[in-house]
Structure formats: structure tokens, C-alpha cells
Amino acid sequence: MDILQYDTIDSTNIEAKRLTQSGKSPGFAVMSQNQTAGKGQYGRAWQTPPGNLALTTVLPLSTNLALRPTIALMAGIAIQDVIEPYLTAHQRLQIKWPNDILINGAKLSGTLVEADHSAMYIGIGINVAYRPEHVPYSTICLSEFAEVRPEILAEQLVQSLVDYHQSWITDGFEPLIPLYQERMFNFGEEIQFMVDRENSEWIEGQCLGVDSHGRLLIEQADGQVTAHASGDVIIKKSNASS
Template identity: 30%
Template sequence: MRSAPGLTGPTWIMARRQTAGRGRRGRAWADPPGNFAATLLLHPQGGPAEAARYSFVAALAVHDAVRALCGPHPILALKWPNDVLLNGGKLSGILLEGVGSGSSIQALAIGIGINLLTVPDTLSVEPDALHPVSLQGETGLTVTPDEMLPALATAFADWQARMKDGGFDPIRRAWLARAARLGDTITARTGATRTTGRFEGIDDSGALILTGPRGRQVIPAADIFFTGA
């Protein structure tokens, strides 16, 4: 963010070693050596609602970058709102942070972590959360951060161009085609509030749609837990 005023275009910043990483809601993000940690800095058009859509662009980019480097065999899926899964475990997390005033976003940082080589200590994983997995541990394939960065940047630029040309709808449809547990019963937790229902999809803003005992509910932000996972 300190670099943002001097940058005129999209800029990727990759960390060789990250010692104070953080995830959503200020949680610690462990980053063992050999894994991927990078941030894309953008100057987006629009406000927070438009900026939030980049979470889906980033997830699609991670999905496609892994496929480009590893082929079609890894079983990948996207977990709302910002995780990429491999064989049912958490491979990657995405965090968006913006700065601006009023309804305008002047700079948007899209942080992406990918467990390429190892997984963090499972003691740091929140209870009921999906277990972390690594690309090498699940597939036997070794991908370095230097190999991941250009593949990810290329995939992100492609999906960003699709959103620029077609709006959020093509991103939404592509994300849903890769969504984990679509049609299953899941639980959304926001603070002390838990909502369980059938995962019907996401709306035009990217909010989660659940259908449960209280009918159809639209949830803009929450942590998701899979029933019976």
C-alpha cells in the first residue's frame, strides 16, 4: 500500500519469505518456506462492491494456473468466498484489502497464498475448518514460486479481461462451474450467527445464496463450513 501512489499499472509483488502473514478477519496466515505468497496491486474502477468481485477472478486464476502447470489430474474446486481446494483440502487462500475514501477504492491489494510445498502447522487451523494440503503432498509434483507467478499473472489477466468485456456474469458462471458443494447443505457463520441451508449459488454481487428452513437467504459475508466434512 505504501508503494501504491507511485505505481501506474497492475503490479505483482512476490515474497520470498513472509513472516507476518494474515488471513481474513485478522487471522494468522502461516507461510512455510517453499510456498507461494504474492500480492497484486490494482487501481480498480468503482467502489467496494466492484472491488469485491476480484476475489472470484483471483480464485479462477489460481485454479487455472495450477491446471496449466500440473495438467488436468489434480481435483480442484473453489470454496466461497475465497479458497481454492485440492482433493477436498485447502490449497490456497485469497485476501482483498482496499484503501479509499467514501465509495471510491483508490488501491486494491489482492493477496494470494498457495501451499506449493508444505502445509502450515495444523494446530493453527481453526476448529471445523478444512485441513490444509500442499500441491506436492497431494500430487507429487514440485512447482516453485518462480514458476507459479507467471502462470498466475497470465491467468488473472485473462479473467480480468473477461470481466472487463462481459461484466461479472461470465465470472459468476465460471466460478459456479468449479464451486465446491454446490447443491449440498452447508453452514455459513457470521460472528455468533450460524445459517444452514442448501448452497444454491451466488448472486450478481457475489453474495452466497442459501435455502433453508427460513427460505431463501442472501449472505454477503461469512465463513463457510461443510456439513459432514
């Protein structure tokens, strides 16, 4: 797959959309080691200082509407497969729902998945050389324990996404659920979950994993099991990542 490299860019997701709107077909990626206007989930700013990696992979949009909400979770598995070989023996790699990648509870990467009528855009931000500053959660970068070239990492990520995307299109998300839950942060544990951040509405309960639609399943104290398509697992900074 063609990977277009930029020294500095406003946003790899935005540039990828500009290219598809100009007629470029899905099946390419945009990368930069310096992103000035990156965004994460819910419109939050995502810092990509020089030396880190911002990567957007543009893939064909699934015609299966029921499958689309699971794109983010599929991407999380694909990213973790690439990062795992770089780890040392004492490091634990996990996915915080839906697709943040944590190392020993500290955030390494985040993913923003967007779609339009012609393609889906899987935007990945990875702390390669530097940790983000002034964020309310613990962070980590790859350079703390491994030598990583961002351009090589980008190639590995794109290939992993292409491979998982193909199996996801062919077989759906359901076969990936056991793999996702095996790697899931807080699986089977008590969690706090922010249902509505704007109104500070949250619940507590046991994380039961995810369903075939990618929704987070939480069993509350009264035995009620609720399924959530959006929201945030709350992790205090003293306990590591958010």
C-alpha cells in the same frame, strides 16, 4: 507485468501498499517465499514458511462500485485455472466461497483482497512446499504431487489475474457466474454457514450458488433464500477443509 521478488518480507500486501503510497502505479506484483506477518480473511494469520508462495498483484481499481465485491470471486477462478494443470487424474479442484482453493477438500490456498483509493491488492497465499501447521482444517501442498517453482507459479498467477481482470472490467462478473458455480465446493448441497463467528451465529440450508454481487445464496428449510456478503462455510476437519 513487473514482479518484485523478496527473500523474506513481513507481508506482500503491506509492501505493495507501501510502494503505491510511494508513487508506484498499479500494474506490478510483489512475491516472497517467506512471509512473517501475513494475514488472511478477517485478520487471521496466514503462514508462509520458506518454500511457499505469497504473492500480491496490484491492479487498477474499478470505478464500478457495484462490481468491486466480486473481485474475490474473479480471483478464485483465475487461481484455479493456473493450479488445475498441475493436478493428477484423481484430484478434484474446487473453490470454497468466496475464493479458497481446495484439492479433494483440503485447503491449498487463500486470498485476501484489499483496496484503497488508487488500486486493488489481490494477495494470494499458496502452499507450495509445506502445509501449514496447527490449523483447524485439512491442508495440502503442491509438492505432494507436482514439481513447482514458486517464481514460475507467480508468473502464471499474475498473467491469469491480468486476463480475468480485463474481462471482468469489460463484461462484469455476471458472465463468470456459471464458471464459478461449476467449480464451487458444496454447490447444490446442504451446508452450515457461520453468519457471525464472534457470536457463533450460524444457519443451515442448501447452497444455491452466488448472485451477480458475489453473495452466497442459501435456501433454508422454510424456503427462505438469503444472500450473504460475508461469513464462513463450515467444514469439519474430519470432512476435510475449512
